[in-house]
Amino acid sequence: MRRLMMALVTIMVIFSLSAYGADNPIRIGGLAALTGGASMQGQQAREGALMAMEDLNAAGGVLGREVQVFMEDSQGVATAAVNAFRKLMDDRKVCAVIGDHQSTAVLAFKPIAIQNGIPVLATGSAMAVTEDANPWIFRVREYDSLAATALVNAAIKEGYKKIGIFHNTDQFGVGGRDNVIAAMKAVGMAPVATAGHNTGDKDFTAQLLSFRRAGADAIIVFTHNEEQALICRQFDQLLPGVAYFGSMSLSQTSTIQMAQGAAEGKYSATPYTLTNMDARVQEFAARYRAKYGHDPELFSVLYYDAVMMVAEAVKMGNSDAPLSVRDNLHKIKDFPGVSGLNYTFNAIGEAVNEIFIVKIEGGQPKAAFKIQG
Amino acid sequence: MDFLAEQLPIVVQQLIAGLAYGCIYGLVALGYNFIWNAVGIVNLAQGDFVMVGGYLYAASFVPVVASWLGPGSAGSSFWTALLLTAVGMVLVGMVSQRIVYYPLRASHPRTIMISTMALSIFLKNFAIVAWGTYPVATSGLFGQKWFRFDLFGLGTVTVLYQYVFILVFTAILLVVQSAFFSRTRLGRSMRAVAQDQLAASLMGINTPLIIAITFAYASILAGVAGVLLAPIFLVSQAMGSIGLKAYTASIVGGFGNVIGALVGGLLVGSIEVLSASYVSSVYKDAIVFVVLIAFLLLRPQGLFGKKVIGSL
Amino acid sequence: MGAEPLLKLTDVKSCYGNIQALHGISLEVYPNEVVCLIGSNGAGKTTTLMNIMGVVRPTCGEIVFAGKRLNGLATPRIVSMGISCVPEGRRIFPALTVEENLQMGAYTQRGATSEIEETMSWVYELFPILKERRTQMGGTLSGGQQQMLAVGRGLMARPRIMLLDEPSLGLAPLLVEQVLGAVTRIKQEGVTVLLVEQNALAALEISERGYVLENGNVVLTDKASALIDNETVRKSYLGQE
Ligand SMILES: Nc1ncnc2c1ncn2[C@@H]1O[C@H](COP(=O)(O)OP(=O)(O)O)[C@@H](O)[C@H]1O
Ligand SMILES: [Mg+2]
Numbered sequence: 005m006r007r008l009m010m011a012l013v014t015i016m017v018i019f020s021l022s023a024y025g026a027d028n029p030i031r032i033g034g035l036a037a038l039t040g041g042a043s044m045q046g047q048q049a050r051e052g053a054l055m056a057m058e059d060l061n062a063a064g065g066v067l068g069r070e071v072q073v074f075m076e077d078s079q080g081v082a083t084a085a086v087n088a089f090r091k092l093m094d095d096r097k098v099c100a101v102i103g104d105h106q107s108t109a110v111l112a113f114k115p116i117a118i119q120n121g122i123p124v125l126a127t128g129s130a131m132a133v134t135e136d137a138n139p140w141i142f143r144v145r146e147y148d149s150l151a152a153t154a155l156v157n158a159a160i161k162e163g164y165k166k167i168g169i170f171h172n173t174d175q176f177g178v179g180g181r182d183n184v185i186a187a188m189k190a191v192g193m194a195p196v197a198t199a200g201h202n203t204g205d206k207d208f209t210a211q212l213l214s215f216r217r218a219g220a221d222a223i224i225v226f227t228h229n230e231e232q233a234l235i236c237r238q239f240d241q242l243l244p245g246v247a248y249f250g251s252m253s254l255s256q257t258s259t260i261q262m263a264q265g266a267a268e269g270k271y272s273a274t275p276y277t278l279t280n281m282d283a284r285v286q287e288f289a290a291r292y293r294a295k296y297g298h299d300p301e302l303f304s305v306l307y308y309d310a311v312m313m314v315a316e317a318v319k320m321g322n323s324d325a326p327l328s329v330r331d332n333l334h335k336i337k338d339f340p341g342v343s344g345l346n347y348t349f350n351a352i353g354e355a356v357n358e359i360f361i362v363k364i365e366g367g368q369p370k371a372a373f374k375i376q377g
Numbered sequence: 378m379d380f381l382a383e384q385l386p387i388v389v390q391q392l393i394a395g396l397a398y399g400c401i402y403g404l405v406a407l408g409y410n411f412i413w414n415a416v417g418i419v420n421l422a423q424g425d426f427v428m429v430g431g432y433l434y435a436a437s438f439v440p441v442v443a444s445w446l447g448p449g450s451a452g453s454s455f456w457t458a459l460l461l462t463a464v465g466m467v468l469v470g471m472v473s474q475r476i477v478y479y480p481l482r483a484s485h486p487r488t489i490m491i492s493t494m495a496l497s498i499f500l501k502n503f504a505i506v507a508w509g510t511y512p513v514a515t516s517g518l519f520g521q522k523w524f525r526f527d528l529f530g531l532g533t534v535t536v537l538y539q540y541v542f543i544l545v546f547t548a549i550l551l552v553v554q555s556a557f558f559s560r561t562r563l564g565r566s567m568r569a570v571a572q573d574q575l576a577a578s579l580m581g582i583n584t585p586l587i588i589a590i591t592f593a594y595a596s597i598l599a600g601v602a603g604v605l606l607a608p609i610f611l612v613s614q615a616m617g618s619i620g621l622k623a624y625t626a627s628i629v630g631g632f633g634n635v636i637g638a639l640v641g642g643l644l645v646g647s648i649e650v651l652s653a654s655y656v657s658s659v660y661k662d663a664i665v666f667v668v669l670i671a672f673l674l675l676r677p678q679g680l681f682g683k684k685v686i687g688s689l
Numbered sequence: 690m691g692a693e694p695l696l697k698l699t700d701v702k703s704c705y706g707n708i709q710a711l712h713g714i715s716l717e718v719y720p721n722e723v724v725c726l727i728g729s730n731g732a733g734k735t736t737t738l739m740n741i742m743g744v745v746r747p748t749c750g751e752i753v754f755a756g757k758r759l760n761g762l763a764t765p766r767i768v769s770m771g772i773s774c775v776p777e778g779r780r781i782f783p784a785l786t787v788e789e790n791l792q793m794g795a796y797t798q799r800g801a802t803s804e805i806e807e808t809m810s811w812v813y814e815l816f817p818i819l820k821e822r823r824t825q826m827g828g829t830l831s832g833g834q835q836q837m838l839a840v841g842r843g844l845m846a847r848p849r850i851m852l853l854d855e856p857s858l859g860l861a862p863l864l865v866e867q868v869l870g871a872v873t874r875i876k877q878e879g880v881t882v883l884l885v886e887q888n889a890l891a892a893l894e895i896s897e898r899g900y901v902l903e904n905g906n907v908v909l910t911d912k913a914s915a916l917i918d919n920e921t922v923r924k925s926y927l928g929q930e
Contacts, residue, residue, distance in 0.1 A: 210654035581768030
């Protein structure tokens with residue numbers, strides 16, 4: 005019995021030594037919905053993060069050490085995200101976690117991250133992610149009110165006065181609706197109608213007709229890719245002559261493809277567009293296409309940039325201790341991302357403070373103008 | 378009165394959509410019923426067969442067929458791809474019953490149902506591996522063309538051509554099915570096996586083969602539903618969730634009942650669409666499931682009581 | 690009685706799981722005989738028939754029909770060799786019409802439509818009520834009519850031997866007579882019959898020979914007339930008679 009214990013202890017010591025040995029890698033965690041309803045975005049995220057890892061290692065690693073990115077599946081579900089986060093923290097011993105791209109998941113593991121001192125570079129857009137200004141929590145994505153304000157301003161700028169709001173009934177969509185209402189209130193306006201739909205809905209006739217009855221001349225649509233594409237397809241027939249401003253999902257290539265031409269002439273807001281002629285954007289997109297056979301999307305570049313920023317913070321502090329990573333992330337200034345953005349984390353940890361209003365033309369989101377937060 | 382007149386075109390428009398969805402639910406529900414009648418289990422992967430059918434059609438066969446036939450062949454590529462999808466679904470149905478049902482046929486139905494649940498999970502994940510996570514958009518025969526007509530001068534009704542196509546296609550399919558079941562030797566033996574397996578095998582019917590064919594047919598029905606839906610829905614893993622609506626249709630109509638499946642489907646589709654308009658678009662699914670639970674509690678035998686599979 | 694038995698079972702044993710239902714049944718049926726198998730409930734009569742039909746597999750012993758071994762053959766094969774079975778409890782197809790039920794009986798008669806029609810008119814002749822009801826669903830028939838349908842369906846296969854499992858079960862005396870009367874007429878058409886009955890007296894009266902089954906064993910076999918007179922049979926199976 006005692007010998008067995010000794011053997012076990014020896015094995016454990018050997019394992020822990022190998023984990024912290026001379027060639028011990030820099031471990032970075034990533035969370036995304038690799039399966040389930042949001043797996044499309046999750047896979048983009050994964051591709052971006054893994055490409056960053058390969059680029060770093062091809063350049064000799066960080067501090068002479070190999071970089072390992074561990075992607076775990078949050079399934080887009082809060083409990084699964086918490087389990088996946090614990091796995092990254094306890095088993096993988098990562099120095100930082102990137103993601104999740106769904107705010108519900110981020111909010112679920114956020115307290116554990118803060119308690120255990122693991123920096124999180126969230127890619128969910130809900131205001132609640134950063135509103136308590138905790139030093140462990142960063143965001144590498146636009147926040148919802150930025151997108152909402154930008155869409156409202158764009159609609160006003162284009163001369164629309166009777167605006168309706170069509171939103172998903174999940175946390176993202178309801179948050180979007182409230183932010184749009186707030187942004188409209190700030191300029192003394194109110195929506196002429198609001199309507200909701202569920203994730204997975206396919207028929208939006210009833211809601212679209214309610215905007216017609218209310219006499220809307222523009223609608224702002226806060227929802228995810230599939231629903232956004234289907235709403236576009238039904239919109240033109242039921243609300244001819246009405247302008248359409250979709251949340252970020254409408255700017256994504258996959259959504260535009262799914263809409264099969266129905267996205268034409270519609271507006272969206274995104275921090276990232278492939279039509280941005282910035283050399284960083286184009287060079288990255290070309291490499292990404294060569295590697296994966298399709299265009300990068302928002303989450304591809306955000307996860308790529310987030311991994312790069314963690315690596316940068318490790319270099320700056322000459323350490324991959326989570327606390328050092330956290331403090332050095334706060335010191336990063338104007339970090340050039342392949343998204344075309346320059347990142348500087350502000351007091352509450354926001355890195356993205358500007359957003360493009362794009363108009364879909366010829367199947368491409370063409371940057372119309374840029375709005376600062 | 379004015380209000381009614383104003384609402385009427387909208388109600389008609391919604392009802393056409395509702396009935397089209399209802400046809401789809403009905404087709405999937407028929408699949409539940411045939412398998413239920415043949416072997417006394419609920420095939421929990423039936424909804425996922427819809428998804429597989431949609432993917433086979435939209436992601437596999439349509440592009441291939443279109444590239445064979447060259448540009449400007451939308452019509453013929455649709456029918457060829459539909460046929461290939463049906464053939465693919467025969468294989469899917471046969472293979473899955475061989476793996477999921479046949480080895481367990483002597484076990485408790487509950488055991489077999491758990492094994493169909495495993496099949497459902499497998500198919501969802503298989504779809505990710507085989508076709509990726511991007512929903513696939515396809516245009517079908519009519520693309521996004523809308524059909525407009527004037528309703529007694531009260532207003533214009535605007536519906537997708539695809540909705541009308543679904544109604545017509547389903548009606549024709551049911552007539553063909555009815556002839557198949559009453560006129561052909563295979564159809565009659567499928568009914569016989571569903572009614573009494575032992576007696577059927579004493580007639581010299583190869584019952585395991587007929588059961589496999591029944592699975593294949595249920596799978597074709599689901600696949601056809603997937604093809605019909607593909608232009609309206611995007612084809613994605615989420616398509617499998619239609620199984621629950623179709624199950625509701627089965628319960629409402631009376632599990633195992635052929636006419637019940639259709640009437641149940643049409644009812645569920647209409648309830649869904651009309652409650653989205655006039656009650657709450659957010660709670661329309663909840664309303665459908667309240668109907669399901671109400672039937673389970675108050676009238677578990679459904680609208681059409683007993684098993685009368687032979688009547689179609 | 691021909692020299693070669695048409696159907697011959699030798700020491701057939703059979704089990705349901707761990708329970709042995711047949712402990713070594715041997716019996717013979719000669720061409721154009723009516724042989725009855727009597728015994729109380731649970732004796733193994735149905736199991737014997739199911740072994741012949743290949744629905745239940747014998748664990749040992751041999752079943753030979755017209756010189757061919759049946760062991761291991763699938764039911765459809767056995768049916769097409771010329772054995773048909775009218776199962777216990779009739780088991781007609783309730784949601785097929787009378788005519789469709791009869792057509793199912795001819796399932797193994799591939800091709801020859803005219804022959805099938807001929808057989809069908811013979812069955813209608815035998816049971817005129819079926820012709821009257823031919824478009825009606827099987828499930829709507831009365832018990833006696835259902836039994837006639839089951840027998841008629843069995844005949845549709847143009848069998849060389851027909852196995853009948855308790856055709857009189859649950860029928861009023863008048864109907865019992867009608868159904869068993871049909872057995873005699875079937876025999877006249879050259880069909881050999883193996884009749885299973887609990888209604889022993891009625892069965893023995895129309896049979897040439899009989900076997901008595903008890904707990905999965907053949908305990909007695911003799912000419913039918915001798916069995917009717919047999920002391921034990923009288924006591925055990927014929928009640929007060
Ligand atoms: N499907 C079955 N499973 C298990 N035991 C069975 C089954 N069918 C019959 N038995 C048993 O086998 C024995 C013989 O039954 P059976 O052949 O039906 O008798 P009989 O037809 O003479 O009334 C009985 O003890 C019965 O309980
Ligand atoms: Mg019996």
